[in-house]
Every structure is written in C-alpha cells, then in structure tokens.
Amino acid sequence: QVQLQESGPGLVKPSQTLSLTCTVSGGSITYGDYCWIWIRQPAGRGLESIGRVCTGGNTVYIPSLRSRVTISVDASKNQFSLKLNSVTAADTAVYYCARTRPYGVGDLIDSWGQGTLVTVSS
C-alpha cells in the first residue's frame, strides 16, 4: 500500500514562495498509470484541487493558480513537489498530497498524505 508524507516549512512570508515535498513510499512514483496531486484546505473551509503531475510528466493546474504554481517530480528521491510563488494570507491552508488511479474515463483518489499546515504571515 503506497504511503504519502508531506514536508516543508510551516511558515512562509507574504510574497515569498511556498515549497512542499511529498515523499512516496511503498511504490515507485514513476511506475504505473498514476497522477500525483496537491489539494489544499483553508481553515474551516472546503477542499480545493491545486494541480497534478502524471506519470509521463504532463502537468495540469487549476486556472486560478496557474500563473503561480509548479508541480514536479524528483524520481531519484521518489518525491513530487509543489511550489507556489507570490503567496498571500489567502494561501494559508492545510496542504495535502495524494495519488489518483485511472477509473473508467476519470481518475480516482486512492491515497492521501496526512496534510501539512502552511501559514503565510510576516
């Protein structure tokens, strides 16, 4: 069973870059027809997809964050990462990494990290 674990700074200053890493264990990040995704959840609010990178390297980002976000894979470390630049207080949230697998014409989340809180504050 694959396991995911987020890591990175819990505090980021406004206008700087938020950088998080998701370490994958129990399976290779480059094997299989999976996508590796980031989701965030502001305190007391709902879940928001951020973007994904799929095996093979193609990435998709949600339109509202597309100009600020990069998701990439480091196969040598079995990790994928999230970089979100020019952050503001509105980016304060719990950030989850997760994996999706193909299901019919879509793809289904089948594993989640435990989440990590990132606060944007000076």
Place this chain on the structure above:
Amino acid sequence: DIQMTQSPSSLSASVGDRVTITCRASQDIANYLAWFQQKPGKAPKSLILAATTLESGVPSRFSGSGSGTDFTLTITNLQPEDFATYYCQHYNHYPHTFGQGTKLEIK
C-alpha cells in the same frame, strides 16, 4: 470547470437517526462521483466511489445513489463515529472539484 453544490451545509441529528446529504453537479458526470468523510485534523477518507459503490471496510449503513447531475449520500442508524464533515467530489476529468461540505453534528 464543473461545480459541485452540496446541501445542507450543516445538519444536526441524533444517534440512531437516518440522514441524507445531496450533491448536484453543474453538468452530467454520469456516475463519476465520490463521497468522502473528514474528521478534524485528518485527511479525508473515501466512503463511496462510482456514486454507489462502498469502499472496502465502510459500514453498510452508508449508501450512495444517483447519476448524471443529482446524487445522495444516506447514513442510516447514525453512530457516534459518523459525526464528521462529508464532501462529494466529481472525478470524471481534471480538475476534480469538491462540494463545499456538509457538517454533521450531534443534536
């Protein structure tokens, strides 16, 4: 993007009650609908996929129905551990979007 609208946003019920949560998609998503349960400080847990299929280990008091644009999650004989927040999510294409959540509280 597809919008997912859940109702109600909060719900009070007692142990042993039956509750229903609804989710409406802004366009036809066939049965590409999942339901998640989230407890404070925890990642969401998948309950139902393909609108009606229970994940392994999920109690049979949970059930899902619907297709196209209208879906429901029903919990019968509520147990203390069921008080949590529930989210629907479509997954037929990316970006996946979630409903805004339904917080189920003890009356």
